[in-house]
Amino acid sequence: MALNEATAHDLSTRLQNREATARELIQATLDRIDAVDGQINAYISVDATGALAQADAIDQRRERGEPLGPLAGIPLALKDVLCVRGGRTTCGSRILENYIAPYDATAVARLRDADAVFVGKTNMDEFAMGSSCENSYFGPTRNPRDPERVPGGSSGGAAAAVAADATVLALGTDTGGSVRQPAGYCGVVGLKPTYGRVSRYGLVAYASSLDQIGPVTKDVEDAALLLQACAGYDPRDSTSIDAPVPDYRAELKNGVQGLKIGLAQEHFPAALDDEIAAAAHSAARALAEAGAEIIDLELPIAGHPEYCIGTYYLIAMGEASANLSRYDGIKYGHRTADSTDLQELYFQSRSEGFGAEVKRRIMLGTYALSAGYYDAYYRKAQQVRTLIREDFARAFAACDILLSPVAPTTAFRLGEQLDDPLQMYLNDIYTASVNLAGIPGISVPFATGADALPIGVQLLAPPLQEARLLRMAHALEQCAA
Numbered sequence: 236m237a238l239n240e241a242t243a244h245d246l247s248t249r250l251q252n253r254e255a256t257a258r259e260l261i262q263a264t265l266d267r268i269d270a271v272d273g274q275i276n277a278y279i280s281v282d283a284t285g286a287l288a289q290a291d292a293i294d295q296r297r298e299r300g301e302p303l304g305p306l307a308g309i310p311l312a313l314k315d316v317l318c319v320r321g322g323r324t325t326c327g328s329r330i331l332e333n334y335i336a337p338y339d340a341t342a343v344a345r346l347r348d349a350d351a352v353f354v355g356k357t358n359m360d361e362f363a364m365g366s367s368c369e370n371s372y373f374g375p376t377r378n379p380r381d382p383e384r385v386p387g388g389s390s391g392g393a394a395a396a397v398a399a400d401a402t403v404l405a406l407g408t409d410t411g412g413s414v415r416q417p418a419g420y421c422g423v424v425g426l427k428p429t430y431g432r433v434s435r436y437g438l439v440a441y442a443s444s445l446d447q448i449g450p451v452t453k454d455v456e457d458a459a460l461l462l463q464a465c466a467g468y469d470p471r472d473s474t475s476i477d478a479p480v481p482d483y484r485a486e487l488k489n490g491v492q493g494l495k496i497g498l499a500q501e502h503f504p505a506a507l508d509d510e511i512a513a514a515a516h517s518a519a520r521a522l523a524e525a526g527a528e529i530i531d532l533e534l535p536i537a538g539h540p541e542y543c544i545g546t547y548y549l550i551a552m553g554e555a556s557a558n559l560s561r562y563d564g565i566k567y568g569h570r571t572a573d574s575t576d577l578q579e580l581y582f583q584s585r586s587e588g589f590g591a592e593v594k595r596r597i598m599l600g601t602y603a604l605s606a607g608y609y610d611a612y613y614r615k616a617q618q619v620r621t622l623i624r625e626d627f628a629r630a631f632a633a634c635d636i637l638l639s640p641v642a643p644t645t646a647f648r649l650g651e652q653l654d655d656p657l658q659m660y661l662n663d664i665y666t667a668s669v670n671l672a673g674i675p676g677i678s679v680p681f682a683t684g685a686d687a688l689p690i691g692v693q694l695l696a697p698p699l700q701e702a703r704l705l706r707m708a709h710a711l712e713q714c715a716a
């Protein structure tokens with residue numbers, strides 16, 4: 236097996252044992268990017284020179300016997316919504332095409348301290364708005380398992396890069412499913428931590444009350460390793476949680492004996508694709524054989540697409556319309572060459588800089604927040620959000636983990652849903668409610684469907700129970716087909 240095909244935990248041991256050098260591993264990864272990225276377009280930028288220099292520095296420090304971080308020499312790709320000091324951060328948008336971040340995001344700084352090697356920035360739906368990675372100014376990413384299919388979104392580049400062995404680790408962001416759904420479509424692991432578990436400082440905001448950074452990896456142990464390195468309190472993010480970070484990896488092998496898994500009947504409507512329902516049910520059976528107990532329960536609000544999708548998109552679009560008002564052509568980002576007064580400069584810069592989906596959301600979000608409509612839309616959505624949160628809390632009084640599909644289908648074809656935004660939004664029926672409630676969720680590749688496309692299974696846990704979630708995910712991975 237080529238070096239770049241291995242997991243981070245395996246590579247870490249091999250690097251420590253001097254069976255390989257960081258330079259060899261990074262070179263193998265860069266070669267792989269060269270070989271495949273022309274076809275899949277997972278990267279917006281690749282920093283070969285910087286990555287090799289970082290790798291050499293790590294090899295030299297190892298030679299000298301200096302202490303190294305837990306991810307020393309491991310290639311890591313960052314979704315292009317995370318600021319890296321001195322590097323371009325585009326958010327997949329023309330408006331930030333040439334934006335150079337003056338500082339590191341906290342998660343990035345922590346990974347730098349862990350000695351991970353940054354190989355590049357991955358493609359994404361513009362400002363993380365989308366479920367297919369087709370809304371990027373830099374062109375769509377393709378699914379490495381079938382290039383005619385989308386990789387999912389919005390962290391499609393991160394999931395495709397990991398699935399294609401064009402990086403070992405990646406960091407994505409998940410506002411309504413953007414780590415878990417692309418992980419499901421590409422057959423890799425995607426973890427969305429509890430809201431506030433990973434600092435959002437230096438993450439370009441989409442919907443601030445929902446955004447969370449999360450690992451995209453080849454297996455569950457790597458997800459634990461990567462979360463470990465970036466989780467924890469950060470005074471620069473007032474919503475970050477001041478709670479100790481457990482040793483996630485140590486808890487992985489504790490098994491699932493006695494844990495209760497809840498299946499919500501609302502997650503399995505009669506119209507659900509047979510292969511998606513069958514994968515989730517067989518995952519539950521496999522975990523039962525491993526010692527877990529399965530119980531049936533109800534999620535009358537959180538399990539209902541009508542409530543969840545409407546609530547999620549109202550809140551996400553409202554917050555997006557406020558967050559994106561900072562791109563005005565003056566402070567930074569694209570400025571039109573073509574204006575005669577200030578009003579026109581704002582208008583033209585934004586018209587030229589934003590793509591169609593972003594504009595749609597700014598308009599809908601502004602509408603939902605405007606005087607006269609606020610009560611009917613935004614406030615109502617916040618009220619339903621509370622009910623969704625309470626619904627999950629009730630379910631977790633009866634079970635330890637919830638199990639559901641990740642998405643209602645496997646990866647669809649490029650172009651298939653682009654003309655139908657509502658259909659595109661419905662991809663998020665299993666994931667968006669999780670962000671509304673702020674709880675952690677993980678997507679684990681479990682089965683293979685028609686056309687050899689991967690099918691993921693989603694596990695959910697109460698707030699801050701990532702250790703339990705990872706432990707269950709690890710057990711599920713052991714039984715995957």
Ligand code: GLN
Binds near residue numbers: 364388411441663
């Ligand atoms: N598909 C959802 C949206 O478009 C989720 C995106 C995300 O999680 N960033 O808003």
